[in-house]
Amino acid sequence: DAGVIQSPRHEVTEMGQEVTLRCKPISGHDYLFWYRQTMMRGLELLIYFNNNVPIDDSGMPEDRFSAKMPNASFSTLKIQPSEPRDSAVYFCASSFLTSGSYEQYFGPGTRLTVT
Amino acid sequence: KNEVEQSPQNLTAQEGEFITINCSYSVGISALHWLQQHPGGGIVSLFMLSSGKKKHGRLIATINIQEKHSSLHITASHPRDSAVYICAAPTQGGSEKLVFGKGTKLTVNP
Numbered sequence: 001d002a003g004v005i006q007s008p009r010h011e012v013t014e015m016g017q018e019v020t021l022r023c024k025p026i027s028g029h030d031y032l033f034w035y036r037q038t039m040m041r042g043l044e045l046l047i048y049f050n051n052n053v054p055i056d057d058s059g060m061p062e063d064r065f066s067a068k069m070p071n072a073s074f075s076t077l078k079i080q081p082s083e084p085r086d087s088a089v090y091f092c093a094s095s096f097l098t099s100g101s102y103e104q105y106f107g108p109g110t111r112l113t114v115t
Numbered sequence: 116k117n118e119v120e121q122s123p124q125n126l127t128a129q130e131g132e133f134i135t136i137n138c139s140y141s142v143g144i145s146a147l148h149w150l151q152q153h154p155g156g157g158i159v160s161l162f163m164l165s166s167g168k169k170k171h172g173r174l175i176a177t178i179n180i181q182e183k184h185s186s187l188h189i190t191a192s193h194p195r196d197s198a199v200y201i202c203a204a205p206t207q208g209g210s211e212k213l214v215f216g217k218g219t220k221l222t223v224n225p
Contacts, residue, residue, distance in 0.1 A: 031211050043201070043215045056212065091158060095211060101146035101165065102211040106158040 004107035006092050012113045018080040021110045024073055025094030031102065034067055034077050035091040037109075043091070049075065082114045117142040117204050121216035128223050134189040136219045138202035139182075145209035147185045149176050150201040152218075158201070161187075192223045 005024040013019055025032045033048040047057040052069045060067070064083070069075040079086055089111050093104040118141040128134055138147065146165040152158045162169050162176040164185070169176050173192075178185040189196055199220050203213040 042217050045212065048212065050211070093158075097211075099146075099163075099165070100209055101163055101205075102209075103148070103160055103163045104213065105160065106150075108157040 004092055004094050004105055006090075006107035006110050008110060009108060010111045010113075012115065013082055014115055015083055016081045017114075018078065019082045019086075019112060019114075021077040021090050021092075021112070023075045023077070023092030023107060025075070025092070026105055027073065029094035029096045029105070030072075031095045031104075032069060032075050033093040033095070033104065034075070035093065037089045037091060046077070079112075082112075084114045087112055087114050117144065117206050117214045119202060119204050119214050119216040121202050121219050123219060124217065126219055126221045128192050128221070130193060130223055130225050132192050132223075134187075134192050134196070134221065134223075136187045136200050136202075136221070138185045138187070138216055140185075140204040140214075141183065142204075142207050143180075143183070144204045144207070146205070147178055148203040148213065149185075149187050150203060152199045152201065154198070156198075161200075189221075192221075194223045194225050197221055197223050 007022045034046040037043050046059045047067045049069045067077045089109045091109045092107045095102040095104040120139050122137050146163050149162040151161050164178050173190045175188040199218045201218045202216040206212045
Protein backbone atom coordinates (compact mmCIF):
# COMPACT_ATOMS: atom_id res chain seq x y z
CA ASP A 1 0.00 0.00 0.00
CA ALA A 2 1.20 3.56 -0.70
CA GLY A 3 0.45 4.77 2.78
CA VAL A 4 -1.73 7.73 3.66
CA ILE A 5 -1.77 10.22 0.80
CA GLN A 6 -2.32 13.93 1.31
CA SER A 7 -2.60 16.75 -1.18
CA PRO A 8 -1.45 19.34 -1.74
CA ARG A 9 1.89 19.09 0.10
CA HIS A 10 2.21 22.86 0.25
CA GLU A 11 -0.45 25.53 -0.04
CA VAL A 12 0.03 29.27 0.03
CA THR A 13 -3.08 31.38 -0.05
CA GLU A 14 -4.30 34.83 0.82
CA MET A 15 -6.46 35.63 3.78
CA GLY A 16 -10.13 35.16 3.01
CA GLN A 17 -9.65 32.45 0.42
CA GLU A 18 -11.10 28.97 0.68
CA VAL A 19 -8.63 26.15 1.27
CA THR A 20 -9.34 22.46 0.74
CA LEU A 21 -7.00 19.78 2.00
CA ARG A 22 -7.38 16.20 0.81
CA CYS A 23 -6.59 12.82 2.30
CA LYS A 24 -6.69 9.23 1.09
CA PRO A 25 -6.38 6.77 3.99
CA ILE A 26 -4.81 3.33 3.84
CA SER A 27 -7.24 0.82 2.40
CA GLY A 28 -8.95 -1.23 5.09
CA HIS A 29 -8.39 1.30 7.87
CA ASP A 30 -11.67 2.26 9.49
CA TYR A 31 -10.55 5.38 11.39
CA LEU A 32 -9.39 8.67 9.90
CA PHE A 33 -7.98 11.58 11.88
CA TRP A 34 -7.22 15.19 11.00
CA TYR A 35 -4.52 16.95 13.06
CA ARG A 36 -3.00 20.40 13.07
CA GLN A 37 0.59 20.99 14.19
CA THR A 38 2.07 24.32 15.21
CA MET A 39 5.19 25.25 17.12
CA MET A 40 3.14 26.75 19.93
CA ARG A 41 0.52 24.03 20.43
CA GLY A 42 2.12 20.88 19.02
CA LEU A 43 -0.19 18.24 17.56
CA GLU A 44 -3.89 18.92 18.01
CA LEU A 45 -6.71 16.62 16.99
CA LEU A 46 -9.28 18.47 14.93
CA ILE A 47 -11.77 15.74 14.04
CA TYR A 48 -11.93 12.02 13.48
CA PHE A 49 -14.16 9.59 11.60
CA ASN A 50 -15.09 5.95 12.05
CA ASN A 51 -16.43 4.17 8.99
CA ASN A 52 -16.92 7.58 7.31
CA VAL A 53 -19.00 8.95 10.21
CA PRO A 54 -17.66 11.90 12.26
CA ILE A 55 -17.17 10.78 15.85
CA ASP A 56 -15.58 13.74 17.57
CA ASP A 57 -15.22 17.24 16.12
CA SER A 58 -14.59 19.01 19.42
CA GLY A 59 -11.15 20.05 18.23
CA MET A 60 -12.40 21.98 15.22
CA PRO A 61 -11.48 25.56 16.07
CA GLU A 62 -14.57 27.31 14.73
CA ASP A 63 -17.22 27.30 12.06
CA ARG A 64 -14.69 28.24 9.41
CA PHE A 65 -13.43 24.66 9.54
CA SER A 66 -15.39 21.73 8.13
CA ALA A 67 -14.50 18.15 7.27
CA LYS A 68 -16.19 15.46 5.24
CA MET A 69 -15.62 11.83 4.47
CA PRO A 70 -17.92 10.89 1.59
CA ASN A 71 -16.48 7.38 1.29
CA ALA A 72 -13.89 5.09 2.84
CA SER A 73 -11.09 6.26 0.55
CA PHE A 74 -11.38 10.04 0.67
CA SER A 75 -11.69 12.89 3.15
CA THR A 76 -11.45 16.66 2.93
CA LEU A 77 -10.74 19.41 5.42
CA LYS A 78 -11.98 22.80 4.32
CA ILE A 79 -11.21 26.23 5.74
CA GLN A 80 -13.44 29.07 4.60
CA PRO A 81 -12.49 31.88 4.93
CA SER A 82 -8.84 31.27 5.77
CA GLU A 83 -6.92 33.47 8.21
CA PRO A 84 -3.17 33.90 8.88
CA ARG A 85 -3.53 32.10 12.23
CA ASP A 86 -4.56 28.97 10.32
CA SER A 87 -0.99 28.66 9.04
CA ALA A 88 0.24 25.26 10.23
CA VAL A 89 1.00 21.76 9.06
CA TYR A 90 -2.13 19.64 8.72
CA PHE A 91 -1.75 15.89 9.04
CA CYS A 92 -4.17 13.16 8.16
CA ALA A 93 -3.79 9.74 9.78
CA SER A 94 -5.62 6.46 9.49
CA SER A 95 -5.76 3.50 11.81
CA PHE A 96 -7.31 0.12 12.49
CA LEU A 97 -7.53 -2.18 15.47
CA THR A 98 -4.56 -4.50 15.85
CA SER A 99 -3.60 -6.53 18.91
CA GLY A 100 -6.14 -4.65 21.01
CA SER A 101 -4.83 -1.20 20.14
CA TYR A 102 -5.01 1.36 17.34
CA GLU A 103 -1.75 2.21 15.58
CA GLN A 104 -1.97 5.40 13.57
CA TYR A 105 -0.31 5.88 10.19
CA PHE A 106 0.34 9.49 9.28
CA GLY A 107 0.36 11.13 5.89
CA PRO A 108 3.20 13.46 4.86
CA GLY A 109 1.22 16.54 5.86
CA THR A 110 0.10 19.71 4.10
CA ARG A 111 2.02 22.85 4.99
CA LEU A 112 -0.48 25.72 4.82
CA THR A 113 0.61 29.34 4.73
CA VAL A 114 -2.05 32.03 4.82
CA THR A 115 -0.76 35.53 4.05
CA LYS B 116 -8.77 12.09 30.15
CA ASN B 117 -5.17 11.00 29.99
CA GLU B 118 -2.34 13.44 30.54
CA VAL B 119 0.98 12.70 28.88
CA GLU B 120 4.23 14.24 30.05
CA GLN B 121 7.56 13.92 28.30
CA SER B 122 11.06 14.79 29.40
CA PRO B 123 13.37 16.31 28.56
CA GLN B 124 11.97 18.86 26.12
CA ASN B 125 15.33 19.30 24.44
CA LEU B 126 18.32 16.99 24.38
CA THR B 127 21.72 17.46 22.81
CA ALA B 128 24.15 14.57 22.59
CA GLN B 129 27.42 13.63 20.99
CA GLU B 130 27.51 10.89 18.40
CA GLY B 131 27.79 7.50 20.05
CA GLU B 132 26.09 8.46 23.31
CA PHE B 133 23.25 6.48 24.87
CA ILE B 134 19.99 8.47 24.83
CA THR B 135 16.96 8.14 27.10
CA ILE B 136 13.64 9.95 26.67
CA ASN B 137 10.95 9.53 29.29
CA CYS B 138 7.17 9.56 29.11
CA SER B 139 4.58 9.30 31.84
CA TYR B 140 0.81 9.12 31.62
CA SER B 141 -2.01 9.37 34.12
CA VAL B 142 -4.66 6.85 33.04
CA GLY B 143 -4.35 3.12 32.42
CA ILE B 144 -4.03 2.31 28.73
CA SER B 145 -3.89 -0.62 26.32
CA ALA B 146 -0.73 0.55 24.55
CA LEU B 147 1.66 3.48 24.36
CA HIS B 148 3.01 4.90 21.11
CA TRP B 149 6.39 6.39 20.24
CA LEU B 150 6.56 8.54 17.12
CA GLN B 151 9.43 10.20 15.28
CA GLN B 152 9.38 13.40 13.25
CA HIS B 153 12.41 14.62 11.33
CA PRO B 154 12.75 18.38 10.72
CA GLY B 155 10.23 19.44 8.10
CA GLY B 156 9.16 15.85 7.76
CA GLY B 157 6.27 13.55 8.36
CA ILE B 158 5.44 11.56 11.46
CA VAL B 159 6.45 7.92 11.66
CA SER B 160 5.29 5.39 14.19
CA LEU B 161 8.29 3.75 15.88
CA PHE B 162 6.64 1.56 18.49
CA MET B 163 3.29 0.60 19.88
CA LEU B 164 3.80 -1.34 23.10
CA SER B 165 1.54 -2.63 25.80
CA SER B 166 4.07 -4.35 28.07
CA GLY B 167 7.75 -5.07 28.55
CA LYS B 168 10.20 -4.06 25.88
CA LYS B 169 10.46 -3.76 22.09
CA LYS B 170 13.58 -3.29 19.98
CA HIS B 171 14.13 -2.09 16.41
CA GLY B 172 17.77 -1.77 15.51
CA ARG B 173 19.34 0.76 17.88
CA LEU B 174 15.99 1.85 19.33
CA ILE B 175 14.53 0.25 22.41
CA ALA B 176 11.21 1.11 24.04
CA THR B 177 10.18 -0.06 27.49
CA ILE B 178 6.98 0.35 29.45
CA ASN B 179 6.05 -0.13 33.10
CA ILE B 180 2.28 -0.43 33.27
CA GLN B 181 2.10 -0.24 37.06
CA GLU B 182 4.09 2.99 37.19
CA LYS B 183 2.48 4.40 34.01
CA HIS B 184 5.87 5.18 32.57
CA SER B 185 7.69 4.46 29.34
CA SER B 186 11.19 5.16 28.08
CA LEU B 187 12.69 5.34 24.61
CA HIS B 188 16.38 4.53 24.40
CA ILE B 189 18.76 5.05 21.50
CA THR B 190 22.05 3.19 21.62
CA ALA B 191 25.14 4.43 19.78
CA SER B 192 23.34 7.61 18.70
CA HIS B 193 24.03 9.05 15.26
CA PRO B 194 23.36 12.49 13.74
CA ARG B 195 20.61 10.96 11.61
CA ASP B 196 18.73 10.22 14.86
CA SER B 197 18.23 13.99 15.24
CA ALA B 198 14.47 14.44 15.28
CA VAL B 199 11.53 15.15 17.53
CA TYR B 200 10.33 12.11 19.44
CA ILE B 201 6.71 12.13 20.56
CA CYS B 202 4.99 9.82 22.97
CA ALA B 203 1.24 9.30 22.68
CA ALA B 204 -1.35 7.43 24.72
CA PRO B 205 -5.04 6.68 24.26
CA THR B 206 -7.30 9.16 26.04
CA GLN B 207 -8.38 6.20 28.13
CA GLY B 208 -8.03 2.43 28.02
CA GLY B 209 -7.96 1.19 24.46
CA SER B 210 -9.45 4.30 22.89
CA GLU B 211 -8.66 5.02 19.26
CA LYS B 212 -8.17 8.69 20.18
CA LEU B 213 -4.63 9.67 21.23
CA VAL B 214 -3.22 12.30 23.54
CA PHE B 215 0.24 13.49 22.56
CA GLY B 216 3.18 14.61 24.63
CA LYS B 217 4.83 17.89 23.66
CA GLY B 218 7.77 16.05 22.14
CA THR B 219 11.49 15.83 22.81
CA LYS B 220 13.76 17.54 20.33
CA LEU B 221 16.94 15.48 20.01
CA THR B 222 20.07 16.84 18.37
CA VAL B 223 23.02 14.48 17.91
CA ASN B 224 26.25 16.22 17.01
CA PRO B 225 29.04 14.47 15.08
